[in-house]
Amino acid sequence: MPITSAKFIQGIVGTTEILDDAVPQVAFIGRSNAGKSTIINSLTHNKKLARVSRTPGRTQEINLFLINKKIYFLDLPGYGYAKVSKKDQVWLQKLINWHLFKGPYIQKKVVLIIDAYLGPTDLDLEMLARLDEHDKDVVVIANKIDKIRQPDFAQQMANLRAQLPGHLIIPYSSKTKTGVNDLLKEILAEPVA
Numbered sequence: 666m667p668i669t670s671a672k673f674i675q676g677i678v679g680t681t682e683i684l685d686d687a688v689p690q691v692a693f694i695g696r697s698n699a700g701k702s703t704i705i706n707s708l709t710h711n712k713k714l715a716r717v718s719r720t721p722g723r724t725q726e727i728n729l730f731l732i733n734k735k736i737y738f739l740d741l742p743g744y745g746y747a748k749v750s751k752k753d754q755v756w757l758q759k760l761i762n763w764h765l766f767k768g769p770y771i772q773k774k775v776v777l778i779i780d781a782y783l784g785p786t787d788l789d790l791e792m793l794a795r796l797d798e799h800d801k802d803v804v805v806i807a808n809k810i811d812k813i814r815q816p817d818f819a820q821q822m823a824n825l826r827a828q829l830p831g832h833l834i835i836p837y838s839s840k841t842k843t844g845v846n847d848l849l850k851e852i853l854a855e856p857v858a
Contacts (some may be wrong), residue, residue, distance in 0.1 A: 668849070670733055671709035676726035677739075678760065683729070684770055690737045691852045692765065695778030696788060697743030700808045700839065704778060705730065707839035708849060715740050725757060727764055734851065736773070739764070745788045766799055768824055774802050774852050781807035781821065781836065785828055793829065804833050804851050811838040 674683065692839070693701040702715035712858055715728060728740040742757040742763065763771060779785045785793070797804050805825075813821050825834055833851070837844035 666707050668853075670731075671711055671714055672731045673714065673736075674729040674731050674737075676728050677728045679763075680768075684737075685738075688731075688735065688737050689773040690739055690741045690770060691774045691776060692741055692772045693776045693778065694741045694761065694765070694792065695743060695806075695807065695808075696786065697781075699743060699778040699780060701740050701743065701778055702705055702728075702840075703839045704776075704806065704808065704837065704848075705740055713778055727760065733853075739772075741765075744792060745786070764767040765801070766795065769854070772801060774804055776806055776848070776852065777803055778806045778808050778837075779825075781810045781825065782812040786826060788819075790828075804835060804848070805829055806837045806844070806848065807834050808837045808839075810836045810843060811840045 675681075677684070684695050693705060702717045705715040706712050706717065708850045709730075709732070714730065724743055727742070730738040730740070732738050741761055744758060744761060765772070765775070777789070777793055777796065793805070794801065806824055807822065810818070822834070822836060834845045835851070837843045837848065
């Protein structure tokens with residue numbers, strides 16, 4: 666199913682009635698500057714939908730987008746290093762924990778974005794373990810595959826599969842559009858009755 670409409674609804678920093686409206690949610694999570702906003706923009710074919718920055722920690726709220734008038738994409742703040750105060754870093758982590766693990770919200774999918782070139786960091790593995798503990802339906806995006814030399818690509822993907830056993834891993838590049846259709850299929854598929 667292609668994306669035919671995408672609209673920014675609001676930034677969320679706590680409980681809001683809008684998330685109680687039974688619209689399915691897809692949450693995008695990853696380290697700061699992993700490419701969450703860029704991936705949302707590539708999926709929607711709108712480079713200006715989600716704000717992109719080279720500054721780690723720019724996203725300081727959960728940005729909510731309505732897709733095809735029937736599903737929400739949530740661009741969560743990044744975890745790990747951010748160019749913000751320690752107090753703000755703690756608050757961002759609490760916001761992520763609240764939405765994914767402590768709040769009443771159920772995500773249809775959680776898209777965990779890792780850097781395909783660097784591989785999963787300890788923080789990525791910790792986040793994945795927490796998502797698994799909470800029975801989240803996770804798809805892993807191996808982002809920025811265009812940075813991997815072609816002769817090294819198969820080995821790097823094998824390494825990622827070994828480090829992240831039991832998880833669907835989609836190689837992705839916003840630059841070359843690799844993985845866009847595969848990810849759309851995963852997150853927009855209608856549940857089987």
